[in-house]
Amino acid sequence: MLGYFNGENEIQADFPFLGANVFLKETDKLPNGLEPYTIVNKNGLKILIIGTIGYGLETSIDGGLVKDYYFADPVPIVSSYIEEFKDEVDVVVAVHHGADNYYNTNVAHDGADVILNGHTHQAYVRDQNGVPVLQSGSSGSYLGKVEVSVDDNKSVGAVAKNLSPQDDKRLYQNREEITTIIEYYAEQITYKYDTILISKQYYSVSDLSFYIAKVMREKTDADIAFHNSGGTRTYLSKGEAISEATVLNIFPFDNFIITVNLKGSEINSFLNSGYGGINDKRPGISNFKSNETYKVAVHSYTFNFADNPFMYGDNIVRTGIVLREAIVEVLKSQKSHGYQYFDINSPITFDIQETGYKWEEKELATLFAKKLALLETIV
Secondary structure, eight states, X not given: OGGGTSSOSSSOOSSOOBOTTEEETTTSSOOTTOBSEEEEEETTEXXXXXXXXXXXXXXXXXXXXXXXXXXXXXXXXXXHHHHHHTTTOSEEEEEEEOOOHHHHHHHHHTTOSEEEOOSSOOEEEEEETTEEXXXXXXXXXXXXXXXXXXXXXXXXXXXEEEEOTTTOGGGGSOOHHHHHHHHHHHHHTGGGGXXXXXXXXXXXXXXXXHHHHHHHHHHHTOSEEEOOGGGOOOOBOTTOEEOHHHHHHHSOOOOEEEEEEEEHHHHHHHHTTTSOOSEEEOTTOOXXXXXXXXXXXXXXXXXXXXXXXXXXXXXXXXXXXXXXXHHHHHHHHHHHTTOOEEOTTSOOOOOOOHHHHHHHHHHHHHHHHHHHHHHHHHX
């Protein structure tokens, strides 16, 4: 992501990337391309916008992606910028990828006029010491709206609301220029919405979590596989059409599968820790002998937690297999073998019959041709 803001990529964003409390471990400085704040001039007002991420949220991100960074306590940092610019700006907006009361209470007390939350996917408008605190759900479920007024004495008033199409008819209306952009890119991924199988029945998040662990184990021929509880994000309804897009909704991450050898004692300790509950064992294994070595499969998010045993094991193999793609592979394989319905009890197979491979190549060829045409228009 930083490459689009620090000059590394050919295409550069024309807006700032804010992260006032994100620092490089090596230098204790902000990464190149990240800014702590921006000042926007709007209708004659100077608006200071300070961006932060939640304190400690490194644990909610794949450790391999944030190993070079740390997220400092955002409160003193935000408060220092408010103090620095209080005589130069008219309005202070604190944008925080987090939703903790500690942040909201202190930042409101220290002079923020509007606080925007994130991370928990909730929708709410709250009052914190006279300051509106807004979070607008997720996936476009609401449009957050804040109206700010400043009187002659520089006193700021702000009113926040979450809008849905029922609140404002404009949310029903398409803007042609935006629709054109969306349709262009949507056309390139149409195949990802093609139905592969139909869900035979309702499957809960828990059902699908154990199934994902099973896919990892069988894909790598491991003795046991572990999946994390927060990795599965939604359920399947009975009769629901399952496509690649459906799988993306269920597991919206690019984690790849890693295998590692652990002693039975290490596996048993993890199973008993409370974090190893979502797992799938090789048939015939009921318990793990302490001094024997077993092959374990996990995905990169779980692997990279320092408190977990996986990164300290032997014979670590980073397979390069994206877990989500392995799940899609199972579905396409089952379809090519004549299955019409998805059933978590059906045999897991990865050998896609010839018709499946031809379909995939055709779609990829079409997508490549469109990308080539796009490049020619740019040149």
